[in-house]
Amino acid sequence: MGMSAASAPRQWRLLAVAGPLALAIFQIVGTFGAAAREVDRHPIDALTIVLVLTGALSLLALPRRPVAVLWFVIAVTLTYLLRGYAYGPVVVSAVIAVFACVVLGHRAAAWWGVGTLFAAHFSLRGSFRDEPWSWGQLLAVAAWALLVLILAEFARVRRERSIAARAAESEARKRQANEERLRIARELHDTVAHHMSLINMQAGVALHLLDRHPEQAQTALTAIRDASKEGLAELRSLVDVLRDEEQGAPRSPTAMLGTLDDLIERSNAAGLVVTKRVKGDQRSLPTAVELAAFRIVQEAITNVVRHADATTAEIVLGYGETELEVRVDDDGRGDGVEADPSGSGIRGMRERASALHGSLAVGPSPLGGLQVRARLPLAGDR
Template structure:
């Protein structure tokens, strides 16, 4: 049932009860003035005003109060004409400031007990009647306060629900943003690494195609392997996105424990890569393992891009609390690495795991990338 239908129902029920009660009170109460058309008009006006109690609660309170006052001053008695006024008061009081609203019953008490008898010349209510009227008005104030408290509790609950929904939406958007960033980072790492090697190897193949076709064939085979690996990894990521779940990988995920596989493409591109592992190799969290592997791949990709054909060294150190990954070369920087892609992606991976990354030219020439990834923190499940 809509609010308008509820208001119509309340107005109708109050009108019927007030009219019947007024007739009953007139028969048994011996009012000073017998009921006439005006009495029923006042009852109808007071009850009908309740149709607008939500839209204009103060106006409705004023109309019902005026109708009740005229009813009493005309000498029709203290009948159910006050029922519409009670409904109007309980509607308006919880919506406005307490003390102005709660002062109205006090004023009404003074009007009924002393004001009306003084104007009409009728005797004032007895002490018992005055006490009863006062108790009834105090009860009315208490009910209004209960309604107010209930409204405030509902508003507070709805505000909490809105805040919770807003926080949940912000968290959803943050997660979606993080997922997009992860996807972009993975695509960059896969495609940039493979395409850089393909670019280098295609140049080698073109250069040696006539003079040393066997070497050109090796370069073309490397291009085939790099492109196949890139296609497989991109296909896996697209399948995961399409189905909304973690797709089963078609090839093993790169791992820092398999350095030979990580540096294969760089070696095929003509980079002399040496690898060193120190410390106590052990199982590490999947996220840390993948980040370390991607850092090695991206660093070697930068060597292929910017340093010319040279040598590179990959050092992995398993320390008690930290995994260190260092990639440095002794080549010349033919073009400075542009921030925003490779180095930025490596830095973001480290920060996401609570680690750090430094990437800068070495004093004696060449370039060095050093990543430090915490182990104990990630092993405990905190990121």
């Protein structure tokens, strides 16, 4: 079982404290053991204990000041070696400091530190002790130092790749969350804006007719009731779909081309005469395509109701072999796009088309108003 995100930092902090303490004990014991075997070396004294302990315990500051700790440990280790003490595990502190510096990205300091320790040890040992060295010793120490550096470089590359992978994963999650928020915002906008536009228009009609023609006002109020009821039903359906998606059981959306006649009926009841024309072989399409087509038509009709001062609108669905063409024309003012200060409706339609690798264009209509025309590839959701 892997570590949780919360427990991992605590375990690393515990290791950063317990590790140097355990290393100090290990180096003290190992140094006494080495001195017992190498009786011809300088005997253990108080300075030996100080050097061994300070070298190990300085690693407590390694996560915060890796370069400073590295050079301190190099100095301690070099002093120990030049004093002629037994060759014990004192170099382990230096190895850990070098390894950590490379992994943490301080490569130059690590390589310079190893080079300094290596060169100073073999060049100065004769000045402190009459102890000649051989080329075999020189090459063996150089090989071990190079091995430590190479292993550290491999660990550094692996760490950097892991950090990059986590960053990419985090960015992907953020991008996915943003896309989900945009999708929900589009669904809410398309659902609410259409019904609220119809309610707003019918409320204005009802207020205008309430005193002089109450029977006609009643028709408008009935349309308001129906539009609000259907809007609430769509909102509940949207919430249910989102809830099921969170629980891992996504459901198909209810707003599909099969419900287009209901939208037309609501628009007709609001006073806008809407007709539908189908070209090509009408058939079932991928869910994403049908949902996008319905929402584009719905938003286009909403814009007509809100901004165009139109009396009629025509919906044309063109079923091709590889794409669905959706066209909405009206006979209004022809400036519906500019009339919407937020522009969220047009932007939302374009986003829906782009999500399926399709396109959307807005321009003048042959009917005298505005035309919204979308091309949706049938394989765009795959």
